[in-house]
Amino acid sequence: xxxxxxxxxxxxxxxxxxxxxxxxxxxxxxxxxxxxxxxxxxxxxxxxxxxxxxxxxxxxxxxxxxxxxxxxxxxxxxxxxxxxxxxxxxxxxxxxxxxxxxxxxxxxxxxxxxxxxxxxxxxxxxxxxxxxxxxxxxxxxxxxxxxxxxxxxxxxxxxxxxxxxxxxxxxxxxxxxxxxxxxxxxxxxxxxxxx
Numbered sequence: 001x002x003x004x005x006x007x008x009x010x011x012x013x014x015x016x017x018x019x020x021x022x023x024x025x026x027x028x029x030x031x032x033x034x035x036x037x038x039x040x041x042x043x044x045x046x047x048x049x050x051x052x053x054x055x056x057x058x059x060x061x062x063x064x065x066x067x068x069x070x071x072x073x074x075x076x077x078x079x080x081x082x083x084x085x086x087x088x089x090x091x092x093x094x095x096x097x098x099x100x101x102x103x104x105x106x107x108x109x110x111x112x113x114x115x116x117x118x119x120x121x122x123x124x125x126x127x128x129x130x131x132x133x134x135x136x137x138x139x140x141x142x143x144x145x146x147x148x149x150x151x152x153x154x155x156x157x158x159x160x161x162x163x164x165x166x167x168x169x170x171x172x173x174x175x176x177x178x179x180x181x182x183x184x185x186x187x188x189x190x191x192x193x194x195x
Contacts, residue, residue: 025061025062025063025064026060026061026062027060027061027162027192028058028059028060028192028193029058029059029060029162029163029190029191029192029193030056030057030058030190030191030193031055031056031057031058031059031069031071031166031188031189031190031191032054032055032056032057032188032189033054033055033056033166033186033187033188033189034052034053034054034186034187034188035052035053035054035055035074035170035184035185035186035187036050036051036052036053036184036185036186037050037051037052037053037074037075037076037077037182037184038050038051038077038182038183038184039075039076039077039079039094039180039181039182039183040180040181040183041077041079041179041180042175042178042179042180043081043179044081045081045082045084046079046080046081047079047080047081048077048078048079049077049078049079049080050077050078051076051077051078051093051095053073053074053075053076053095053184054074055071055072055073055074055100055186055188056071056072057069057070057071057072057073057100058070058071059071059190064106065105065106066103066104066105066106067103067104067106067116068101068102068103069100069101069102069103070099070100070101070102071099071100072097072098072099072100073097073098073099073100073122074095074096074097075096075097075122075124075148075182075184076093076094076095076096077093077094077182078091078092078093078094079091079092080092083133086133088133088134089133090131090132090133091131091132091133092129092130092131092132093129093130094127094128094129095127095128096124096126096127096128096144097124097125097126097127098122098123098124098125098126098144098147098148099122099123099125100120100121100122100123101120101121101123102118102119102120102121102152103118103119104116104117104118104152104154105117105118106156110155112157112158113155113156113157113158114155114156115153115154115155116152116153116154116155116156116168117151117152117153117154118151118152119149119150119151119152120148120149120150120151120152120170121147121148121149122147122148122149122150123147124144124146124147124148124176125143125144126141126142126143126144127141127142127143127144128140128141128142129141129142144176146174146176146177148172148174148176148182149172149173149174150170150171150172150173150182151170151171151173152168152169152170153168153169153170154166154167154168154169154186155167155168159189161192162192163189163190163191163192164189164190165187165188165189166186166187166188166189166190167186167187168185168186169183169184169185169186170182170183170184170186171183
C-alpha cells in the first residue's frame with residue numbers, strides 16, 4: 001500500500017509539474033498549531049475520546065505545487081472500556097510524539113486559499129500512558145517501535161506578509177500495533193522567515 005502511494009505521488013509530481021513562478025518558492029517558514037487528536041482502536045467494549053495536541057516545525061516550498069516539512073508532532077487519544085478478565089471498568093490516556101516528515105501537493109484553488117493533500121511519516125519515539133482502574137491511577141512511559149504513515153488533506157488560507165493559516169484532517173493508513181488508526185483535525189499557522 002505504501003509503495004502504491006509513493007508511486008502515485010511521484011507520477012502526480014511529474015504530470016502536474018510546472019515552471020516555478022511563485023515568489024514563495026524556496027522560502028523557509030516556521031509552522032505551529034494545535035490538533036484534536038483521536039484514534040480508532042480495535043478492542044471490544046472500548047469507547048474512544050479525543051485529546052488536544054500540538055505540532056511545530058519547519059517547512060519549505062520547493063515548487064508552485066509542492067511543500068515539504070519536518071517537525072515535532074503528537075498523536076493520542078483517551079478511551080474507556082470494560083475488561084472481563086479483571087471484571088472492572090478502566091480509563092486510559094495515550095500521548096505519543098515523534099519527528100514528522102511530510103510533503104503536500106497544492107491540488108486546486110479554493111476561494112482565496114488552496115486545497116492540498118500529501119503523505120506523512122511520523123517516527124514515533126515515546127508514548128506517555130495513564131491508566132485509571134480500581135480507583136487508582138498508574139502512569140508510565142512506553143517505547144514505541146512502530147511509525148505512523150498517514151494522508152493529509154487540508155486548505156491553506158493566505159494571510160499578510162506571506163503567512164498562511166492551514167486547516168486540515170490527517171488519518172493513518174497503517175495500524176499501530178495492528179489495532180490503532182490515528183486521526184486528527186488540525187489548525188496551524190506558518191510564518192516565513194527567509195526569502
